[in-house]
Amino acid sequence: MTEEVLSAPHVMEFPYTRSTGPVVGAFLTGLRDQKVLGYKASDGRVVCPPPEFDAASNAPVDAAGLVEVGPEGVVTSWSWNPLPRNGNPFDRPFAWALVKLDGADSSMLHALDADRDSISTGMRVRVRWAEERVGFINDIACFEPA
Amino acid sequence: MSEPITGITTPIRMEYRYTPGTATSQFLRAMKEGRFEGRRCPSCSKVYFPPRGGCSMCGVEFAETVPLQNTGTVATYTVVNVNFANRTVDLPYIVAEVVFDGADVTTALLLKGVAPDEVRQGMRVEAKWIPEEEWDFSLTNISHVEPLDEPDAPFESYKDAI
Numbered sequence: 001m002t003e004e005v006l007s008a009p010h011v012m013e014f015p016y017t018r019s020t021g022p023v024v025g026a027f028l029t030g031l032r033d034q035k036v037l038g039y040k041a042s043d044g045r046v047v048c049p050p051p052e053f054d055a056a057s058n059a060p061v062d063a064a065g066l067v068e069v070g071p072e073g074v075v076t077s078w079s080w081n082p083l084p085r086n087g088n089p090f091d092r093p094f095a096w097a098l099v100k101l102d103g104a105d106s107s108m109l110h111a112l113d114a115d116r117d118s119i120s121t122g123m124r125v126r127v128r129w130a131e132e133r134v135g136f137i138n139d140i141a142c143f144e145p146a
Numbered sequence: 147m148s149e150p151i152t153g154i155t156t157p158i159r160m161e162y163r164y165t166p167g168t169a170t171s172q173f174l175r176a177m178k179e180g181r182f183e184g185r186r187c188p189s190c191s192k193v194y195f196p197p198r199g200g201c202s203m204c205g206v207e208f209a210e211t212v213p214l215q216n217t218g219t220v221a222t223y224t225v226v227n228v229n230f231a232n233r234t235v236d237l238p239y240i241v242a243e244v245v246f247d248g249a250d251v252t253t254a255l256l257l258k259g260v261a262p263d264e265v266r267q268g269m270r271v272e273a274k275w276i277p278e279e280e281w282d283f284s285l286t287n288i289s290h291v292e293p294l295d296e297p298d299a300p301f302e303s304y305k306d307a308i
Contacts, residue, residue: 005168006165006174006283007164008283010161010162012162013159013160014158016155018153018155018156019152026151028154135154
């Protein structure tokens with residue numbers, strides 16, 4: 001009864017496949033082709049990543065009307081991740097940042113590859129593209145100081 | 147390169163370290179050595195196999211370890227006809243809730259060697275082990291149960307297990 005309890009790895013994995021729909025599909029297609037696309041909303045704001053419905057008018061977004069933004073932008077907020085986990089963009093400490101790309105009025109979340117001491121709200125950054133792009137958010141490898 | 151993206155794969159993966167507790171650890175150690183071990187409740191005397199830490203009916207901790215036989219009785223069963231992902235056994239197949247001799251609760255195991263329209267409650271069965279060199283800390287050391295050439299057990303002998 002006093003013997004040590006056993007323990008073993010236990011992995012659970014669900015390989016979901018999702019259809020992207022016209023807007024997210026166009027956004028991801030853009031990333032694959034090294035373009036970041038946003039949506040010019042009915043109130044004049046440019047939203048990136050693009051939503052599927054216009055927040056002001058509730059109308060479905062027409063993917064044909066997406067506009068290119070970036071590839072540079074400004075950090076609007078950030079958070080240091082000292083303990084990266086499996087599936088994170090880096091296996092070393094890094095920052096998550098909200099980046100407002102040039103031409104956009106909203107921010108998108110992604111990893112920022114920069115020394116912790118060099119990061120500040122308002123710093124200029126640019127997209128670092130992944131070498132192999134497949135149409136996924138990780139086609140942006142991360143942001144880096146511009 | 148020019149085809150638009152219409153779908154993505156987004157695997158959800160969770161990596162756990164599973165610790166089964168003292169009772170199940172002891173059970174799995176016995177399995178590794180090719181033995182069935184249950185535990186008896188000091189209050190109601192029921193023998194749980196696989197064992198737990200305590201009796202779910204009496205709420206008391208088990209103390210006594212009980213060796214069990216490789217043979218048992220089909221208390222109830224289900225015939226699986228429906229396909230599903232990662233299935234490893236040909237359809238249709240039978241999952242039997244087996245009360246092993248000396249135990250008072252059932253264990254769900256694959257039942258082979260009998261046609262789905264001939265399986266019945268009370269059938270006497272025997273556990274079939276995988277080759278000894280493949281034994282692990284796992285109930286999968288039992289590949290399945292097979293019918294014994296014995297008369298069916300009376301309903302009274304397993305009615306409390308269902």
